[in-house]
Amino acid sequence: MASSSSAAASQQQHETVPDDHYRVTYEEIHEQISRSARLMRDQFRPDVLVPIMGGGMIPARVLRTFLKVPSEVDSSKKRNIPIQAIGLALYEEVAGTSAESMGREVIRTQWLDEGTFKRSHHAKQPSPSGAGAAGGLLGKNILIVDEVDDTRTTLQYAYQELLADVQKGLAALDPAQRAALPPTRFAIFVVHNKHREGGKKGVLPLMAGQGEGWKLEDQKVGQDGVGEGVWYYSADETGDCWVDYPWETEDILEHNRLATLAKKLGVNTGRPPVKET
Amino acid sequence: MASSSSAAASQQQHETVPDDHYRVTYEEIHEQISRSARLMRDQFRPDVLVPIMGGGMIPARVLRTFLKVPSEVDSSKKRNIPIQAIGLALYEEVAGTSAESMGREVIRTQWLDEGTFKRSHHAKQPSPSGAGAAGGLLGKNILIVDEVDDTRTTLQYAYQELLADVQKGLAALDPAQRAALPPTRFAIFVVHNKHREGGKKGVLPLMAGQGEGWKLEDQKVGQDGVGEGVWYYSADETGDCWVDYPWETEDILEHNRLATLAKKLGVNTGRPPVKET
Numbered sequence: 001m002a003s004s005s006s007a008a009a010s011q012q013q014h015e016t017v018p019d020d021h022y023r024v025t026y027e028e029i030h031e032q033i034s035r036s037a038r039l040m041r042d043q044f045r046p047d048v049l050v051p052i053m054g055g056g057m058i059p060a061r062v063l064r065t066f067l068k069v070p071s072e073v074d075s076s077k078k079r080n081i082p083i084q085a086i087g088l089a090l091y092e093e094v095a096g097t098s099a100e101s102m103g104r105e106v107i108r109t110q111w112l113d114e115g116t117f118k119r120s121h122h123a124k125q126p127s128p129s130g131a132g133a134a135g136g137l138l139g140k141n142i143l144i145v146d147e148v149d150d151t152r153t154t155l156q157y158a159y160q161e162l163l164a165d166v167q168k169g170l171a172a173l174d175p176a177q178r179a180a181l182p183p184t185r186f187a188i189f190v191v192h193n194k195h196r197e198g199g200k201k202g203v204l205p206l207m208a209g210q211g212e213g214w215k216l217e218d219q220k221v222g223q224d225g226v227g228e229g230v231w232y233y234s235a236d237e238t239g240d241c242w243v244d245y246p247w248e249t250e251d252i253l254e255h256n257r258l259a260t261l262a263k264k265l266g267v268n269t270g271r272p273p274v275k276e277t
Numbered sequence: 278m279a280s281s282s283s284a285a286a287s288q289q290q291h292e293t294v295p296d297d298h299y300r301v302t303y304e305e306i307h308e309q310i311s312r313s314a315r316l317m318r319d320q321f322r323p324d325v326l327v328p329i330m331g332g333g334m335i336p337a338r339v340l341r342t343f344l345k346v347p348s349e350v351d352s353s354k355k356r357n358i359p360i361q362a363i364g365l366a367l368y369e370e371v372a373g374t375s376a377e378s379m380g381r382e383v384i385r386t387q388w389l390d391e392g393t394f395k396r397s398h399h400a401k402q403p404s405p406s407g408a409g410a411a412g413g414l415l416g417k418n419i420l421i422v423d424e425v426d427d428t429r430t431t432l433q434y435a436y437q438e439l440l441a442d443v444q445k446g447l448a449a450l451d452p453a454q455r456a457a458l459p460p461t462r463f464a465i466f467v468v469h470n471k472h473r474e475g476g477k478k479g480v481l482p483l484m485a486g487q488g489e490g491w492k493l494e495d496q497k498v499g500q501d502g503v504g505e506g507v508w509y510y511s512a513d514e515t516g517d518c519w520v521d522y523p524w525e526t527e528d529i530l531e532h533n534r535l536a537t538l539a540k541k542l543g544v545n546t547g548r549p550p551v552k553e554t
Binding site (some may be wrong): 030084110246 | 338407
């Protein structure tokens with residue numbers, strides 16, 4: 001009995017987490033995405049998902065489950081909304097980079113597939129010809145997806161470059177084609193928006209006044225046919241901490257154990273600091 | 278006490294699963310992918326992942342965690358291997374399809390991004406120019422990733438079309454460029470290979486003799502510079518049953534509860550039928 005209770009005490013002593021990382025489980029992220037999807041279905045109504053690879057791949061795939069729309073072939077069924085992936089990396093993540101350019105610049109590793117997407121049957125109507133790489137995106141509600149909004153550098157790049165492609169595509173249409181299209185709108189979804197102590201490096205023209213009661217129609221649309229500003233959704237907010245995603249861990253059972261333990265101990269909650277008023 | 282024990286009995290009675298679906302959890306899939314990755318690291322040594330969207334997105338993102346390679350910038354660090362996503366769908370999954378063509382034909386919704394990938398710094402050396410859409414894939418070990426090998430229709434399409442692009446790209450090189458490249462090899466990874474009672478509709482030239490002891494160098498390479506046949510990896514085998522993936526469920530906690538319950542009851546194990554000898 002003595003040795004057993006001493007083992008229990010020892011067990012108790014060792015119940016600490018090894019670092020200050022905020023660990024999130026697959027299940028937590030799945031549920032968070034479900035809640036965000038409900039809001040986005042009511043508000044932004046995405047037509048196409050643009051995950052930024054690699055981080056956006058899992059959030060986008062889960063989101064798709066919650067963003068199905070009625071099939072146009074058989075209205076008793078639902079269909080998935082299309083996905084058009086883009087690959088972005090900071091220089092540091094790829095090989096063959098000089099030391100001084102690391103971490104400063106975003107590079108493309110995959111971009112919109114000119115041709116295929118706009119020819120695919122995902123389009124409600126065949127896309128206008130001559131619209132370039134963004135052909136399949138014109139007149140759509142485009143949801144850019146990533147796992148975390150940290151420095152905002154990658155998200156700014158993705159938004160600006162997609163916007164430029166869309167504007168170029170719209171400008172290449174003749175006026176009748178352009179008039180026939182609904183507005184093209186942009187939104188961003190991230191699992192976590194990280195409150196950085198030093199602020200964000202990247203800048204996004206967040207849509208002014210976006211709130212719970214907002215509807216798509218409340219967004220102003222510019223002369224170019226593009227909604228002004230970008231809708232912004234995050235499933236959760238975190239402080240300036242290290243977030244460990246389940247898909248990045250080599251030992252998922254240990255990851256989950258530490259996530260549960262941290263909750264029990266009330267540490268590494270990921271919460272942003274309470275604002276002083 | 279009587280009502281409490283009757284409630285317990287009633288609880289016991291209701292402990293049944295609602296259908297014969299095989300439910301897999303995120304954690305199980307993560308661990309299965311980890312084990313497969315170990316084998317692939319030893320054997321096929323993938324240079325680039327080509328997930329088939331949407332099913333391949335989550336498996337590919339998890340795989341990437343286990344397939345990191347030493348950084349060429351700083352050998353004390355590891356870097357991710359590149360991802361080049363493709364989008365494929367059976368007609369039935371997309372809108373605007375005539376009833377008679379549904380489910381029979383594979384269509385592309387996204388394909389290789391001509392230009393971006395081969396210009397990116399992922400390439401060990403800059404890719405030869407004039408190599409077309411597959412430029413970034415030439416001389417690489419290409420791992421095609423999907424969630425399930427069911428009818429094999431989509432996998433056959435993906436393999437054949439990527440192979441054709443690679444062969445075209447290699448043929449466009451001058452002999453010196455071609456000679457400088459290592460062989461281009463293909464492998465397929467799926468989370469589940471489903472044993473269909475009616476057999477597979479699609480056909481893949483599975484590499485003869487691929488076994489535990491096999492090395493990359495054991496694969497024959499054709500005159501065209503492409504490894505003969507396709508390596509094949511599945512993290513698990515299932516019978517001809519309905520597989521419910523966690524990312525496809527709207528209620529992840531209920532999904533996990535039913536997965537645990539099925540295990541407890543010893544039903545819906547997903548096991549293929551035992552072969553009669």
